[in-house]
Amino acid sequence: MKNFTSVHDISNPEILVQEALELKKNLYGFSDLGKNKTLGLVFLNPSLRTRMSSQKAGMNLGMQVQVINAGQDAWNWEFAENAVMNGTTVEHIKDAAKVLSEYCDVIGLRCFPGLKDRDEDYNEFVLNSFIKYATVPVISLESATRHPLQSFADLITIRENWNKPQKPNVVLSWAPHIKALPQAVGNSFAEWMNAADVDFCIANPEGYDLSKEFTGAAKVYHNQEEALQNADFVYFKNWSSFENYGALPEVKGDWLLGEDFLKTNPETKFMHCLPVRRNLEMSDAVLDSSNSLIYQQANNRTLSAQLIIKKILENSL
Amino acid sequence: MKNFTSVHDISNPEILVQEALELKKNLYGFSDLGKNKTLGLVFLNPSLRTRMSSQKAGMNLGMQVQVINAGQDAWNWEFAENAVMNGTTVEHIKDAAKVLSEYCDVIGLRCFPGLKDRDEDYNEFVLNSFIKYATVPVISLESATRHPLQSFADLITIRENWNKPQKPNVVLSWAPHIKALPQAVGNSFAEWMNAADVDFCIANPEGYDLSKEFTGAAKVYHNQEEALQNADFVYFKNWSSFENYGALPEVKGDWLLGEDFLKTNPETKFMHCLPVRRNLEMSDAVLDSSNSLIYQQANNRTLSAQLIIKKILENSL
Amino acid sequence: MKNFTSVHDISNPEILVQEALELKKNLYGFSDLGKNKTLGLVFLNPSLRTRMSSQKAGMNLGMQVQVINAGQDAWNWEFAENAVMNGTTVEHIKDAAKVLSEYCDVIGLRCFPGLKDRDEDYNEFVLNSFIKYATVPVISLESATRHPLQSFADLITIRENWNKPQKPNVVLSWAPHIKALPQAVGNSFAEWMNAADVDFCIANPEGYDLSKEFTGAAKVYHNQEEALQNADFVYFKNWSSFENYGALPEVKGDWLLGEDFLKTNPETKFMHCLPVRRNLEMSDAVLDSSNSLIYQQANNRTLSAQLIIKKILENSL
Structure with missing residues (x-):
């Protein structure tokens, strides 16, 4: 068994x-x-x-x-x-x-x-x-x-959208929310990406670092822009603090990507496990762009x- | 699609x-x-x-x-x-x-x-x-x-109970209730009857006329007795006011049919989409008569x- | 039908x-x-x-x-x-x-x-x-x-665990609880045991006798120890008073069997319809012993x- x-x-x-x-x-x-x-x-x-x-x-x-x-x-x-x-x-x-x-x-x-x-x-x-x-x-x-069935569906979706010889550059990016949410989706995605054949890093505000048990050797950026520079796939998800468990430390800067990013990064694909709070976690522009994979993830x-x-x-x- | x-x-x-x-x-x-x-x-x-x-x-x-x-x-x-x-x-x-x-x-x-x-x-x-x-x-x-699946089931039921050459005379009659209910069942029934091969009219108290969008050319009586005179099928259903939207204008007269009607109209069939509040919308006498089609409607x-x-x-x- | x-x-x-x-x-x-x-x-x-x-x-x-x-x-x-x-x-x-x-x-x-x-x-x-x-x-x-489907599953379970020529000795024993529960499981078990090919008796505190309509000729003991002396199967279940309907008359003595009973009665099988409040209705020792039939009952x-x-x-x- x-x-x-x-x-x-x-x-x-x-x-x-x-x-x-x-x-x-x-x-x-x-x-x-x-x-x-x-x-x-x-x-x-x-x-x-x-x-x-x-x-x-x-x-x-x-x-x-x-x-x-x-x-x-x-x-x-x-x-x-x-x-x-x-x-x-x-x-x-x-x-x-x-x-x-x-x-x-x-x-x-x-x-x-x-x-x-x-x-x-x-x-x-x-x-x-x-x-x-x-x-x-x-x-x-x-x-x-x-959330392992979600992470597995996410990896399937990444593979369905990548046919280049090199490894894709995958970024897990923290996203804003109004509630204290679990770290489960973020932890799990990190764990699967670390085990998969991809280049993986994480972007989250200070105070929101996930447990090393899950993020392993993945580089953690506290600056979203820097982390997303070469992203082929960006996975957005909110989570509350692991260190100050369940808390919502104050976040500096804007963590909501808009149309500007689309223009400068026309190839980058966008992911979310859903449900998503529009224009809080991810903008309409990003979610409804042709590079959004959210419904394909749901299907998978x-x-x-x-x-x-x-x-x-x-x-x- | x-x-x-x-x-x-x-x-x-x-x-x-x-x-x-x-x-x-x-x-x-x-x-x-x-x-x-x-x-x-x-x-x-x-x-x-x-x-x-x-x-x-x-x-x-x-x-x-x-x-x-x-x-x-x-x-x-x-x-x-x-x-x-x-x-x-x-x-x-x-x-x-x-x-x-x-x-x-x-x-x-x-x-x-x-x-x-x-x-x-x-x-x-x-x-x-x-x-x-x-x-x-x-x-x-x-x-x-x-409520189109209901109205379609209702029309099937009417056809299963009518084998005369002429068109049946179908009346939609407002029925009493204690709550403000939607007009959906009444609207929908009217729309289907207007499109079907039947003679159709409506009886409801003043203040309870349904939208013309649904009732079309059907004659609307404010007197139940008059409307039911030649009824082959009477469909009972409560609804709140369309004009004074959602309100319950005062109703004059008695809109609850009893045993008397059964005696003078032994051929008339009775319908309701259920659930029905007995002795408020329809009397036990009518609901339990052999001319009641309510369970056949449910089946259909x-x-x-x-x-x-x-x-x-x-x-x- | x-x-x-x-x-x-x-x-x-x-x-x-x-x-x-x-x-x-x-x-x-x-x-x-x-x-x-x-x-x-x-x-x-x-x-x-x-x-x-x-x-x-x-x-x-x-x-x-x-x-x-x-x-x-x-x-x-x-x-x-x-x-x-x-x-x-x-x-x-x-x-x-x-x-x-x-x-x-x-x-x-x-x-x-x-x-x-x-x-x-x-x-x-x-x-x-x-x-x-x-x-x-x-x-x-x-x-x-x-609760007849339960009682039938219980009788199946008894038969699956009894292969001696003589009738098994089956005891229904009241068990402690904190709430007023129905008599249904007890009534039903008694009725089925009376109709089955077993020797059957009941143990419950004074004030908790079930209705004669269900217990029939079964002997009712107000002393658990006495009733369980020769038990091959003990069925535990709480119920509230039938006489003083739904009440919880004060209970004298201890109605919770522990390890001691297991030692002196190594062959006795134990039953409960579940859910069971552990260490209130039945002790962990009894529930987790190899003589416990509770999961087999659930399966049946x-x-x-x-x-x-x-x-x-x-x-x-």
Whole structure:
């Protein structure tokens, strides 16, 4: 049994992309593989793209798909070992994970971070507790620190838009927002780019450096203009501070690219995982330009999920 | 690509009814048509009948069906062009429509009117904004001013209950309620009846005249008894004022038919789109009489949805 | 047409278990039986296990499955005959049941008791009102006084874990809780055990005796230790008072079994319908022992639902 929660669960992201592009030519050719198998999608947090694309991926493979929206459809979990459950929790994660495993052949789990206790979030307390007790493969549908199906879809999209012999220059750029958001998409994208065959760097304001655990050797610029100078792909995403965990330190300068950048960089492609707050994170000019890849990324979410589930069903992950 | 949002999207309602009655003989004969196609049903407002019948229609055609309950499962849309999204909206309708189009081959959308701004409602602001950006066919599951799948099911039901050579006499009668309801069902029924091969008139209290855009040449009576004199079919439905938009002007007289009417009009059939508030909109006597067609109408919702989706998949709408 | 709401709807529970064990060898062998049939699952109350297992059961039989979460997806029912519906109820149960019957071939309904009016609950007011008007078979997914699919899964589990010639000694033991819970699981288990080929008794504190209608001739102990002396299977479940309806009379003594019991009763098997509050209803030691059957019970929920639906589709119930 094999779980999929990060780039570390696969051997080579570039080979995985090639497998995905092969699958794309024959999306409905494996509908016997999932026959009489159940995919359970458990959402502890809201979801649109991930829910739709994962559901579609499972159905394309012939699986029965069941969606469980916790909170609304279900329940409040206890995580503490030996807890005397005489309070507000109604089911221990041990029992939830084991019971879901009785009904499902593969389980997808979405569990956002609380953004309050960094150790708890970065130890992936919820995801790892669930995996500890589940008896079937578990796929992360975005956890406290990573969003691997998104990052995989992003890498597929980059490969579909790059046919030059040299490595593409990929930049992850922090983008403005009004709320404190997790670092998961940024962390995960960094991790995948570091493992992929690309030149990768990051641009973010001071105080917003991501954890070295994810950014590794990637150069971090605190000046967007400098970082984007030779960018073939710019991936925009907001995140709150890792260092001063969950905080929103004051940001100097303007981090919103407009039409000027388009004129001086006519070849640069633009990415975002969506939903995007227009004219706050990215301008209309950039989002609606012909170099925007956002809808192609969304489309590739089905493909990335479908390949991972396919490989789990084939025991080839 | 063709959308279905009103009777104007089809050439002849009576021919469509004949096609529906043909399909009814072989409901499960087209399950290959929707194979590997996804039907997305997006509900910005609650639904029971429409959700169940549309889901069933899609499944009967072999489609994968995904239901999205916005608000609960999803999100708060921005509609303004060029908006700086630093407030409560989390996704622009442009992106929502385009992303949903990446996952779905056909999208059904339910969007009720706000009943506050008549121009906005009667311009079908939400539905048309969605259609503007969607890249796949869109079906109205009831919009601000129309409920076309309901009206089509209603016409099918009328045809199934009429075998005389002359045209049936069909009356749309306003019915009492305690809330301010949209005009959508009334508008839409009027529009379909005007396009169908029936004699059609309307009965409603003064102050409750529907928009001429929908009622056209149909005679409007302010006296229920007079309008119902020769009725073969009476369709009951409440709506709030169009003129004094969304208001509930005082109503004179009794608009609730009882057992007396049944005795003097033993052939008249009774219709309602449901849900119905018993003994407020329609009496138990009328609803439970053998001339009540309400459950047959509900049943035909599957058929009307299935034919429209079938024609969209066949590119024959 | 046949409904399934209690053990009284089947002729012999032990034969039904044998049929279920046969079906278990060939779970996916009847996927043509439900082809083009719709299973509607209506939840007036939350559900996880029942929803997942019933949905899976229907899909295993090739059915289209539609889940309706009332309240959230739907509506507030009127139950009174002749009611003038000018208040908060929006649809009469008569119309809800009849309309759902237009879309579904089999309907599962979950409706918990209010725990306030014992007569209303024990007359199964909601379930019976629904059945009165439904025109297709209705399956209880737990009603005010019974949970028959659970009890059937429990009996299957007992049979799978018993291969001695003599009857097993089965004890239903009340367990502590912090809330006032229905008697449904206890009632239903008692009813099934009384009809099965087992020796059966009950242990509960004074003031917590279940209704004689369900416990019948089973001996009721007010001392847990005494009741459990020769237990082969102990089924734990909390319930509130039947006599002083819905109350929580003070309980004397300790009703939580620990490690000591395991040592002195190494052969006894332990059961619970889940979710379980650990170390309140049952200790970790008991729940996690190799004699705990809780996950097997959960797994058998699919089987019990699938056999009942299969028999309804075959008209063999």
